[in-house]
Amino acid sequence: MLRFTRDHEWLRMEGNVATIGITPFAQEKLGDLVFVELPSVGATFGAGAVAATVESVKAAADVYAPVAGEVTAVNDKLAEQPGLVNAEPTGDGWLFKLKPGNPADVDSLLDEAAYGALTAAESA
Amino acid sequence: MTEPRPTDELKYTPLRAAHVRLGGRMVPFAGYEMPVQYSTGIIKEHLHTRAAAGLFDVSHMGQIALRPRSGRIADATHALETLLPGDILGLATGRQRYTLLTNRDGGILDDLMVSNRGDHLMLVVNAARKAFDETHLRSHLSDSCTVEPLLDRALVALQGPAAEVVLETLAPELTSLRFMDARAVTLLGAACFVSRSGYTGEDGFEISLPAGAAEPLWDALLRNPKVAPVGLGARDSLRLEAGLCLYGADLDETTTPVEAALEWAIGKARRAGGQRAGGFPGAEAILGQLPPPRPPEQAGEGRVGVTRRRVGLRPEGRAPVRAGALLFRNEGDAEPVGIVTSGGFAVSLNMPIAMGYVPPKAATPGTRVFTEIRGKRLGVIVSKLPFVPARYKYR
Numbered sequence: 001m002l003r004f005t006r007d008h009e010w011l012r013m014e015g016n017v018a019t020i021g022i023t024p025f026a027q028e029k030l031g032d033l034v035f036v037e038l039p040s041v042g043a044t045f046g047a048g049a050v051a052a053t054v055e056s057v058k059a060a061a062d063v064y065a066p067v068a069g070e071v072t073a074v075n076d077k078l079a080e081q082p083g084l085v086n087a088e089p090t091g092d093g094w095l096f097k098l099k100p101g102n103p104a105d106v107d108s109l110l111d112e113a114a115y116g117a118l119t120a121a122e123s124a
Numbered sequence: 125m126t127e128p129r130p131t132d133e134l135k136y137t138p139l140r141a142a143h144v145r146l147g148g149r150m151v152p153f154a155g156y157e158m159p160v161q162y163s164t165g166i167i168k169e170h171l172h173t174r175a176a177a178g179l180f181d182v183s184h185m186g187q188i189a190l191r192p193r194s195g196r197i198a199d200a201t202h203a204l205e206t207l208l209p210g211d212i213l214g215l216a217t218g219r220q221r222y223t224l225l226t227n228r229d230g231g232i233l234d235d236l237m238v239s240n241r242g243d244h245l246m247l248v249v250n251a252a253r254k255a256f257d258e259t260h261l262r263s264h265l266s267d268s269c270t271v272e273p274l275l276d277r278a279l280v281a282l283q284g285p286a287a288e289v290v291l292e293t294l295a296p297e298l299t300s301l302r303f304m305d306a307r308a309v310t311l312l313g314a315a316c317f318v319s320r321s322g323y324t325g326e327d328g329f330e331i332s333l334p335a336g337a338a339e340p341l342w343d344a345l346l347r348n349p350k351v352a353p354v355g356l357g358a359r360d361s362l363r364l365e366a367g368l369c370l371y372g373a374d375l376d377e378t379t380t381p382v383e384a385a386l387e388w389a390i391g392k393a394r395r396a397g398g399q400r401a402g403g404f405p406g407a408e409a410i411l412g413q414l415p416p417p418r419p420p421e422q423a424g425e426g427r428v429g430v431t432r433r434r435v436g437l438r439p440e441g442r443a444p445v446r447a448g449a450l451l452f453r454n455e456g457d458a459e460p461v462g463i464v465t466s467g468g469f470a471v472s473l474n475m476p477i478a479m480g481y482v483p484p485k486a487a488t489p490g491t492r493v494f495t496e497i498r499g500k501r502l503g504v505i506v507s508k509l510p511f512v513p514a515r516y517k518y519r
Contacts, residue, residue, distance in 0.1 A: 031149075031160075031357065032167040034469040035442050035476070037498070053498065055444050057166045057361050057469050079442070086165075 002090065003106055004115035005066045010090055013106055017072055021094040022054060022063060022085060025119045031056045033082040038074040038096055045069065045098070047105065052095050054085060067105040069098040137183035138278045138335040142342050146353050154251035156184040159355040169358040170471040173324055174512075177284035178354035178362075179345055182323075186254025187274040187332055190261065191244040194268070200245050203268045204238065207261070209381065209404050211391025215240045220306045220319045223389055224381050225260065230406030230413075231377040232384065233260065235369060239306040239319060246306075246317065248279070248330075250371045278338035283328030283362075285515065286350040291318075291329055294344070298329065303516035312341055323359065325366025325514045364477060365470050367436060367509030373447055374434060374465040374479055380406070382413035383481070385434045385509075390414070432462065433487040436507040437478040444469050444476040445495050445504065451482055452494040455501050461486065464495065470511055477511050478504070 003011045008026035012019045027033070035055040045051045045065035052063040074096045078084060085093035100106060110118065134157045143150065148159030159181070161169060172178055192200035201212045210223030220239035224232050234253040239246045249257045254273070261271045282291060291298050295309045298318060306319035314337030322328040333341060345351050360370070369375050375384055393399045396411055413429045439445045444467060451462035467478035486493055491506040 032165045034167075034471075035444055037443060055469075057170075057471065058160070058357050060444070060446065083167075 002112060003066070003109035004112070004118075005064065005109060006118060007064050009063060009066050011066045011106065011109060012090075013103070016099060016103060018067065018069070018098045018100055018106065019094050020051075020063075020066060020096055020098055021089055023115070023119075024089045025122075026061075027086050027089045027093070030054060030061055031058060033085050036078040036082045036085065036095065038078065039071045041071050041074060043071045045071070051098075054082075054095075063095060065098060066109055067098070067100045068102065069100040071096050072099050073097040135184075137181055138338040139181045139183060139280070139342055142339055143181065143353075148353070148355060151356075153356055154184055156251065158184060159353070161355040161357045162353050164352065166355070166357040166361065167471050169352065169354040170361050172352045173284045173326060173354055173358065173362055174472050175284070176350045176352070177282055177286040177290050177328075177348075178324070178358070179342065179351050180281040180283065180354050180359055181278075181342070182281050182330070183278040183335075183338065184251040185279055186247075186249040186251065186257060187277050187279060188247040188249060188254070188258065188261065189244050189270075189272040189274055190247060190265070191270045191272065192268060193270065195243070197240070197243060197245070200269050201240075203265045204245060205394070205400065206403060207264055207405065209390040209394045209407070209410060210238065211393045212238060212240075212245070213400065214391065214393060217242045218305055218307055220304045220321060224375075224386065225257065226381070226404060226406045226410065227377055228405050229378075230380040230409030232371075232375045232379055232381060233257070233377060235371050235375055235386075237319070237321065239317075241306075241308075241317070246332075248332075252372060274332070276335050277332050278335050279330060279332050280338065280342060280345075281322050281328060281330045282345060282351070283322045283324040283326045283354075285327060287326070287328040288517070290345065290348050290350055293348070301329075301517075303327075303518050312337065312344060314341065316341075320517065323366075323368055324362040325368070325510055325512055326362075327515050327517045358471075361468055361471050364466055364468055364479065365472055365510065365512040366514060367479070367511060369434070369479075370466055379481075380410050380413060380430070382410060382428050383430045383432055383434065387414060387428070428484065430484060432481040433484050434465070434479060435482055435487050436489075436509040436511060437464065437467075437480055437493075438505045438507045438511075439467075439476045439478065439495065440503040440505065442476060443497055443502065445478045445497060445502070449478075449480075449495045449497065451480055451504065452496070452501070453483075453486060455494050455503075457494075462493070472512050477507075479509070482506065
């Protein structure tokens with residue numbers, strides 16, 4: 001099950017590790033990505049801290065850690081193929097994996113219905 | 125990620141409905157609602173322009189007719205030369221030239237195209253500057269000229285290696301135009317004014333036409349499979365690869381033509397020793413920055429008298445360096461020596477590129493300077509412009 005932030009990140013828990021990326025809505029807004037800067041494995045972030053940067057032809061956008069935790073993996077494919085984020089934002093275009101310090105934090109994120117309502121309001 | 129919402133104050137071009145139909149993502153730009161991209165996206169639009177032909181709506185730009193009250197074109201030409209360093213008297217009927225309006229300090233008020241239409245001059249100016257330019261022209265030239273903004277005209281650009289074969293189907297005579305030729309042509313029954321020019325580095329045409337004729341021509345051009353619509357996003361990445369300046373970013377009222385490496389736009393006749401030397405705002409400052417005239421046996425460029433020069437920049441690595449990023453002479457320096465004025469991604473070269481200003485000592489291609497991205501210093505190589513060679517038709 002996907003969880004979402006108001007800043008248009010998604011998060012998927014598998015065991016005690018969360019995979020994180022930007023939403024289809026976010027990649028559509030940004031347009032074609034040409035560069036992705038990912039965190040180092042082992043780095044720790046507080047909730048809402050800048051953990052990655054995605055850059056389109058036009059502009060750069062920060063990606064925030066949805067919950068506090070430690071980075072356990074990053075998607076190295078994006079160095080050569082940043083366009084994967086556009087093509088498969090919730091699949092092969094994932095950004096990094098994070099082990100939440102407190103797994104219960106994930107429950108406070110938006111569910112699909114709440115995020116859908118948010119994007120509908122932003123598109124209106 | 126919130127974008128400013130279009131307001132009632134935003135103006136539309138005559139092609140607004142066509143953009144929306146094509147899936148254009150409409151954004152505010154210079155007071156207009158304009159397409160930043162269509163559904164295909166900036167990368168495909170950029171590459172299509174270099175490979176075939178891109179169609180751009182640039183109707184937001186200002187089109188101004190400058191007419192001599194006397195009816196003698198030379199009176200308009202002489203008048204306009206009092207406001208800019210270009211050789212307008214030397215501009216033959218049916219020719220167009222890039223030039224710069226300057227202020228008393230030698231700063232650039234706007235960059236523009238001027239074409240000689242036989243009985244008057246036609247100016248194409250930046251959208252964000254057109255109100256200013258109109259006032260400026262009126263306040264200085266009204267004794268000898270009328271200044272008429274052509275509010276009922278659209279402007280579209282067809283750019284790319286296939287532009288000629290596409291337009292040839294509508295007006296075969298256009299194939300005889302060379303780069304910077306301009307001529308009146310009938311397209312689909314509409315009275316158009318077409319120049320062989322553009323803002324992409326490609327061969328191509330810019331078509332001024334009555335607003336009501338814009339959509340039929342736009343649609344007809346798009347029916348050709350070689351043509352795809354291109355938004356402002358790719359327009360910017362294309363012009364940056366071509367090393368072309370964007371007013372408000374690379375040029376402004378505090379930047380002189382010589383600092384901007386645009387001295388080629390200062391006519392020989394307007395330079396020291398020329399037939400009509402000086403006589404434009406800031407002439408003393410600007411001409412004083414040019415290298416002194418040298419005897420022909422001394423080849424090579426003389427030294428310009430400026431403290432900064434516009435240069436091309438190639439950041440090391442893949443991270444784009446954006447406008448506003450500071451430039452440092454050495455990796456550990458605290459004090460910046462320059463600034464990036466345009467930066468982004470060269471889609472055709474698959475690497476980041478930028479333009480900016482550095483001291484003349486650092487302006488030699490190959491010089492390594494440094495910038496800072498997200499707190500980290502990054503090497504940037506000063507590079508020749510353009511990044512992608514121009515493919516204009518001079519023959």
